[in-house]
Each structure stands twice: as structure tokens, then as C-alpha cells.
Amino acid sequence: MSRIAIITGASSGIGKAFVKALLEAPDCPERIWITARRLDRLEQMSSLSDKIIPIKADLLTHEGIEVIKSKLASEKPEVALLVNSAGMGRRGNIADRASSEIEDAVNLNCISLSVLSREVLPYMSSGSRIINIASTAAFLPQPGFTVYAASKSYVISFTRAFAQELKGTGIKVTAVCPGPVNTEFNSLATDGASSEFTGFRKLVAADADKLAAASLKASRRGRVMFVYGFFQKALHVASKLIPVGLFLKIFYR
């Protein structure tokens, strides 16, 4: 039985950084299944190592989830690590976004992440780990990024409760909460208007490779919540201390 890792959203950004960090890690399993929709990008990554197995899967569709489920069922590997990194967000008020975009964001960020976490469980054992990429956007409601922030709150709540359910099994689940990270995410979020973060976000934007390496460490240590970066940790504390209504009033004045 081969030991594998599964990394979703591996064709770019944080997911891709996880693949690279895992390849350098001492506990890298025999195979890394990498998934996304853009197969050409995944195939390019195969040149990094023969451990990499590219799998084209659109996680917004039942067929996409089924591709991973059937491969698990036919190969029956031991899943040492699942990284749920596939995610999306679109900026703009709810009234200005299409219903289908709202549906897609919730489906990808919440439903596919939860379903995959469930589907890998029969293939996991003590020492296996799941990493769910949440966001500091989860800490407070974000007008203008409403659905995204709410979907990431779901990821934190899901991870915390799931980790509790798994107590005694030796399987660890970690919610990773980065602030802005330099990837393709912002360009997609702004419909191509801005490929880079601006203002304060630019100042604190993190490097995906460093984030991935630090997140793997946090997951090995069994951390349930991992907030990455000094400013993000400060924001996390502030979000617990300041009443949400007051925070929104000051911040969005």
C-alpha cells in the first residue's frame, strides 16, 4: 500500500508551494496526487519529481470529486496528508456579483473541502493530517468580500469541530489562516483589475513558499489553528477583543 499526499489547488499559488515544500520535507510520502482544472500546469509540475501524479478535477462538479474518490477506491493508498488549498473569492458587493459566483465560492471553499476531508478518512490512520486553507478574512465580516469572508469562517468552524471529533484517532486537522499572499488570487478576485495587492495589504503580503513550509510544520505539531504572520496574529487578537459592530463602523467609515 503506498503512502500518498493529496494537494488540491496545486496548479498555482499556495497549493503549488505546498507541493514544493512537501518534496523537500523529510516526511514526504511516496506519491503526491496534485489536483486542479488546468492539467497542463499540473503536468509541468511533474518534472519536479516522479512522485507527482497530476489529476485533472473540477471540484465544483460531482464528476471532479468522483475522479478523486474512484482513484482512492481503486488504489486504496494510505493518505498521509490532504491539503485543501483550492479556493476562490470575488470582490464586490453581493448586488454586483452573479448568483452563480456566490454559489461557486461556497461550493468550492466550503462544500468540496468538507466532502474531500470526509472521503479521505477511511484511508487515514494515526499520524495522518489534513490542512485546510482558511484566511484571516474569516475573523470578521468583510463588506465587499462578504461571501469569501463568510466561507472562510466556515472553514475555521469546520476544522475546529472536526479536529475535536477526531480526538483519539491520531489524525490531525489544521486551519491555516494567512493574510494576503502573493499568488494569482488577487487578480482573479478583482476580475483582472489588480494583479498585485496595494496599500497596507502589499506591505504585509506573504510569500507562498514560506507560508507552505511553516504550515507543514504547524500541522506536524498538531496545531488546530495556525495564523501566519505578526500582523495577522494581531488582527486575530483584535477581532476577539473589539465588538464586531464597532470594528465594522470604524473600519468602513
Ligand SMILES: NC(=O)c1ccc[n+]([C@@H]2O[C@H](COP(=O)([O-])OP(=O)(O)OC[C@H]3O[C@@H](n4cnc5c(N)ncnc54)[C@H](OP(=O)(O)O)[C@@H]3O)[C@@H](O)[C@H]2O)c1
Ligand atoms: N492569496 C491570498 O491572498 C490568500 C490569502 C488567504 C487565503 N487564501 C486561500 O488560499 C487558497 C489558495 O489560493 P491561492 O492564493 O493559491 O490562489 P490561486 O493562485 O488562485 O490558486 C487557486 C487554486 O485553486 C484551484 N481551483 C480554482 N477553482 C477550482 C475548481 N473549480 N476546481 C479545482 N480547483 C480549482 C486553481 O486551479 P485551476 O484554476 O487550475 O483549477 C488554483 O490551483 C484558497 O483557498 C484561498 O482562499 C489565499
